[in-house]
Amino acid sequence: MRVGIGILGGGTVGGALAHRLLTEGEAVTSKTGLELEVRKIAVRDLAKGRPYPFPPDLLTDSPADVVNDPAVQLVVELMGGLEPAADLVMQAIEAGKPVVTANKELVAIRGDELIKKAEERGVSLLFEAAVGGAIPIIRPLSASLAGERISEVIGIVNGTTNFILTQMCESGARYEEALAEAQSLGYAEADPSADVSGSDAASKAAILASLAFGTWIASDRVHREGIDQLQPEDIAFAADLGYLPKLLAIASESEAGIGVRVHTTLIPTDHPLASVRGSQNAVYVKGPAVDELLFAGPGAGGDPTATAVLGDIIEAARELLAGAQVPPRVRFGSGRIRDFSDIDTSWYLRLEVVDEPGVLAQIATTIGANRVSIESMVQIGRGETATLLFITHPSPESDHQAAIVALRQLEVVRQVAAAMRVLTV
Ligand SMILES: NC(=O)c1ccc[n+]([C@@H]2O[C@H](COP(=O)([O-])OP(=O)(O)OC[C@H]3O[C@@H](n4cnc5c(N)ncnc54)[C@H](OP(=O)(O)O)[C@@H]3O)[C@@H](O)[C@H]2O)c1
Structure with missing residues (x-):
């Protein structure tokens, strides 16, 4: 059972995939009965040196030739970016060719339209590798767990920032040092802004939330903040309180609606996501039946x-050979998407305050006046200035923001030195 494969992109993932298909195709055939034959690979620069030398007759610098080649029955998009990838994927689908992609930007921005x-x-339009690389999570959310009322999906979905945060926690490195190390090891790009600003994770959060809750969530509805404000002293204070920082993509659904956000979050050191170190990713799913x-x-x-992409190719090839109309894997309803300011959050606050009688009462009154309540407080040091660490109970994000503004205006507060959200479970 032979299927002709066209690959758009022969870079890190496309190169690894093409090499696997060209050199280990027999192993796939003996396991699945499918002969996945690479018919064409599109790259931008035909003269570029590549770690895997492809037969020259397979290479083209015209991606449209891949999509339009009648010998290509299934298109794999591994170019990245929005255009021309979106246009090419749309053309392939319109021509009745199944598509596999690893492109989170494409799925997060144009997924609704492409899925329809x-x-x-x-x-078939499959995109297992768009979130979490090799981790199977798209298929579990859209198939294995389709019968579960998922309440929460929390992901560490950006390896660069998880590597940086792990280095900061484990070796005491400052943010700039950990970023430089991530760049020297190839975990971070020369321009790391998409990773460290949370925008890469926001695209992935939008995809995970859309599949988990069956409502399309455009990536621009995802509130995002990065990791660059984190200071080593807060990592140390948080560790004493039993927490460590992670850049989390948090999606939850309740009667009030669906909330999706990405920000640095303190999580308890015994939380399942706390053990996810270095460039590893993880997605934690909660539901009433599966827990x-x-x-x-x-x-x-x-x-x-490439392994995740190959899994999708095998599934799409089987469906293609079955010859039937492929039923939709997911349909999107119209759930309510909550504003970030309405979502309940808890905070860690570090205040530098004047050390004199009555200060604590003023601070507690100010926090309470903004409808935020204090879960715990620790005072560190005495003298002219003291450091106060607060953890607050969950209450709307907007109330916390108002409380922080009000604290900054108090004369006894020298500085709100750090403010970070804490995972509420
Ligand atoms: N790298 C990962 O670990 C990873 C993990 C999960 C998902 N992804 C996703 O997988 C996709 C591919 O990532 P990658 O890391 O493999 O990217 P990459 O190394 O930059 O490779 C991109 C490939 O596409 C080709 N290309 C780009 N624009 C083209 C155009 N207009 N016409 C023809 N060819 C074009 C490039 O050609 P040249 O080689 O000639 O430049 C290159 O071969 C992205 O969507 C990415 O987000 C990547």
Whole structure:
């Protein structure tokens, strides 16, 4: 059972995938009965040196030739970016060709439209590798757990920031030092802004939330904050309180609606996500029947990601050979999406205050006047200035923001030196 494969992109993932298909195709055939034959690979620069030398007759610098080649029955998009990837994927679907992609930006921004088009044409559109690299999470959310009323999906979905935070926690490195190390090891790009600002994680959060809750959530509805404000002293204080920082993608659904956000979050050191170190990724899923599930593993890298892509190719090839209209894997309803300011959050606050009688009462009154209540307080040091650490109970984000503004205006507060959200479970 032969299926002709066209690959758009022969870089880190496309190169690893093509090499696997060209050199280990027999192993796939003996396991699945499928002969996955690479018919064309599109790259931008034909003259570029590549770790895997492809037969020259397979290479083209015209991606449209891959999509339009009648010998290509299934298109794999591994170019990245929005255009021309979106256009090419749309053309392939319109031509009735199943598509596999690892492109989170494409899925997060155009997924709604592409999924509808694939349903209309009765072809597969699969994107397991778009979130969490090698970790199977898209199929579990859209198939294995489709019967579960998922209440929460919490992910560490960006390996670069998880590596940086792990270095900061474990070796006491400052943010800039840990980022430089991530860059020297190839975990971070020369321009790391998409990772450290939380925007890469926000695209993935939008995809996970859309599948978990069956409501399309555009990535621009995801509130995002990065990791660059984190200071080593707060890592140390948080560790004493039993917490460590992670950049989390948090999606939850309650009667009030669906909330999706990405920000640095303190999590208890015994939380299942606390043990996810270095560049690893993980997604934690909570639901009333399954209770807690944890999916973890390598979130990036050519070979691990190629395995996820190959899994999708095998599934799409089977559906193609079955010859029937492929039914939709997911349909989106119209759930209510909550504003970030309405979502309940808890906070860790570090205040530098004047050390004199009555200060604590003023601070507690100010926090309470903004409808925020204090869960715990620790005072560190005495003298002219004292450091106060607060953990607050969950209450709306907007109330916390108002409380922080009010604290900054108090004369006895020299500085709100740090403010970070704490995971509420
Ligand atoms: N790398 C990972 O670990 C990873 C993990 C999960 C998901 N992904 C996703 O997988 C996709 C591919 O990532 P990657 O790391 O493999 O990217 P990459 O190394 O930059 O490779 C991109 C490939 O696409 C080709 N290309 C780009 N624009 C083109 C155009 N207009 N026409 C023809 N060819 C074009 C490039 O050609 P040249 O080689 O000639 O430049 C290159 O071969 C992205 O969507 C990424 O987000 C990557």
